[in-house]
Amino acid sequence: MRGVKTWAVLKGAARLYTNERMVERAGGRFNLSDLAPIEDGAIVYSLRKVRGKEIPGEILWSGETKKIPKKFLKTRKQRDLKQKACLIPGLIDAHTHLVFAGDRSDEFIARMGGVTYDELAKKGGGIQASVRATRAVTESELFRIAKRRVTVIAALGVRGIEMKSGYGLDRATEFKQLRVMKRIEETFPEFYFRRTYMGAHAVPPGSSADAWINEICTEILPEIKARDLAHDVDIFVDDGYFDVSHATKLAEAAQRLGLGFRMHADELGNTGAAEAAAKNSALSADHLLKISRAGIAALAGSITVATLLPGTAYFLREPHAPARDLLDAGVRVAIASDFNPGSCPSFDLPMILQMAAVNYRMNSAELLASVTLSAAQAMGMKDTLGALIPGRRALFTEINALSFEGWLYTLGRWS
Numbered sequence: 001m002r003g004v005k006t007w008a009v010l011k012g013a014a015r016l017y018t019n020e021r022m023v024e025r026a027g028g029r030f031n032l033s034d035l036a037p038i039e040d041g042a043i044v045y046s047l048r049k050v051r052g053k054e055i056p057g058e059i060l061w062s063g064e065t066k067k068i069p070k071k072f073l074k075t076r077k078q079r080d081l082k083q084k085a086c087l088i089p090g091l092i093d094a095h096t097h098l099v100f101a102g103d104r105s106d107e108f109i110a111r112m113g114g115v116t117y118d119e120l121a122k123k124g125g126g127i128q129a130s131v132r133a134t135r136a137v138t139e140s141e142l143f144r145i146a147k148r149r150v151t152v153i154a155a156l157g158v159r160g161i162e163m164k165s166g167y168g169l170d171r172a173t174e175f176k177q178l179r180v181m182k183r184i185e186e187t188f189p190e191f192y193f194r195r196t197y198m199g200a201h202a203v204p205p206g207s208s209a210d211a212w213i214n215e216i217c218t219e220i221l222p223e224i225k226a227r228d229l230a231h232d233v234d235i236f237v238d239d240g241y242f243d244v245s246h247a248t249k250l251a252e253a254a255q256r257l258g259l260g261f262r263m264h265a266d267e268l269g270n271t272g273a274a275e276a277a278a279k280n281s282a283l284s285a286d287h288l289l290k291i292s293r294a295g296i297a298a299l300a301g302s303i304t305v306a307t308l309l310p311g312t313a314y315f316l317r318e319p320h321a322p323a324r325d326l327l328d329a330g331v332r333v334a335i336a337s338d339f340n341p342g343s344c345p346s347f348d349l350p351m352i353l354q355m356a357a358v359n360y361r362m363n364s365a366e367l368l369a370s371v372t373l374s375a376a377q378a379m380g381m382k383d384t385l386g387a388l389i390p391g392r393r394a395l396f397t398e399i400n401a402l403s404f405e406g407w408l409y410t411l412g413r414w415s
């Protein structure tokens with residue numbers, strides 16, 4: 001309260017989910033009782049002004065409506081949900097490729113006819129098709145596209161978004177994507193954005209994997225750091241793309257500069273990528289459709305979050321990642337959309353969470369954590385985001401249901 005001049009009260013939540021118990025526990029395997037919803041809950045949060053916009057600052061208090069300390073009730077900024085909606089920590093999508101141009105619905109039509117992703121890539125489709133479109137578009141048009149997407153995503157309740165470059169593969173276009181991300185961040189100060197440089201999404205035409213990783217490490221990353229263009233660095237380690245030696249080299253270069261490191265790992269085949277992610281203290285290892293027992297054990301002994309992307313497995317008609325095995329081994333699991341033009345054109349995180357609920361055998365505490373607290377950890381923000389407790393940033397989502405499970409069940413689209 002000290003130094004706080006303005007604050008707001010949001011009360012009368014049918015249930016308030018703070019994630020407090022899950023904050024106190026290590027690992028990602030939670031019990032149903034860890035949800036610990038508060039009936040008729042309320043939050044109090046500070047307000048701050050950013051470029052004329054008044055936005056939530058940090059959580060000052062959370063608990064039962066009837067226990068709100070009197071000093072916090074001395075404000076006119078109060079809203080009552082009248083027990084018709086619930087409050088959860090703001091949803092976080094910890095893996096998107098938000099900033100790209102072009103449309104690959106032609107590939108979707110071909111795939112419906114039985115053509116594989118590999119066959120399309122060999123004909124100049126796949127990532128290369130999005131690279132051509134993203135290179136061709138102007139920076140202001142790319143910003144307009146991304147801004148429209150963020151507006152729709154926010155309406156779904158998402159309050160934190162990780163976004164990657166990787167559809168330029170040359171310095172100029174990758175930097176154009178990263179500058180657009182910075183502008184997005186400035187345009188929506190009420191949300192949290194994590195900017196990731198993913199020049200190592202594929203080998204640029206005319207180059208080799210070794211030469212490109214070398215150029216990234218020695219020339220591009222120092223410039224990214226100097227211009228504060230990205231928080232983290234990502235690499236696609238898989239059959240036909242980059243290998244674990246490239247990942248190790250990139251991780252060392254990134255971490256020397258104080259940048260976070262994450263990996264697309266073991267999606268198309270098993271190349272020991274999860275083990276490399278663990279060894280290099282990656283923030284997250286993402287996909288993991290083909291992770292081995294050894295990979296699961298390596299992640300269990302590390303700080304790395306397993307970020308699973310059920311929308312991608314669905315869209316590619318692949319078997320799902322072994323979520324239960326990961327959780328039972330003690331790995332922290334996040335669920336994200338992987339929104340991208342090729343393998344998951346949806347950014348509907350609630351729908352993707354429902355896919356996880358149907359396919360992953362996770363309980364509702366694990367599911368809620370996967371898109372809030374664990375997703376915050378995957379973004380390098382485990383002590384700042386993902387819970388509605390004092391001191392944390394006030395990112396919250398109102399869900400149109402009487403419980404978290406009720407919302408997940410109906411996706412909040414009726415009632």
Ligand SMILES: [Zn+2]
Binds near residue numbers: 095096264338340
């Ligand atoms: Zn991805």
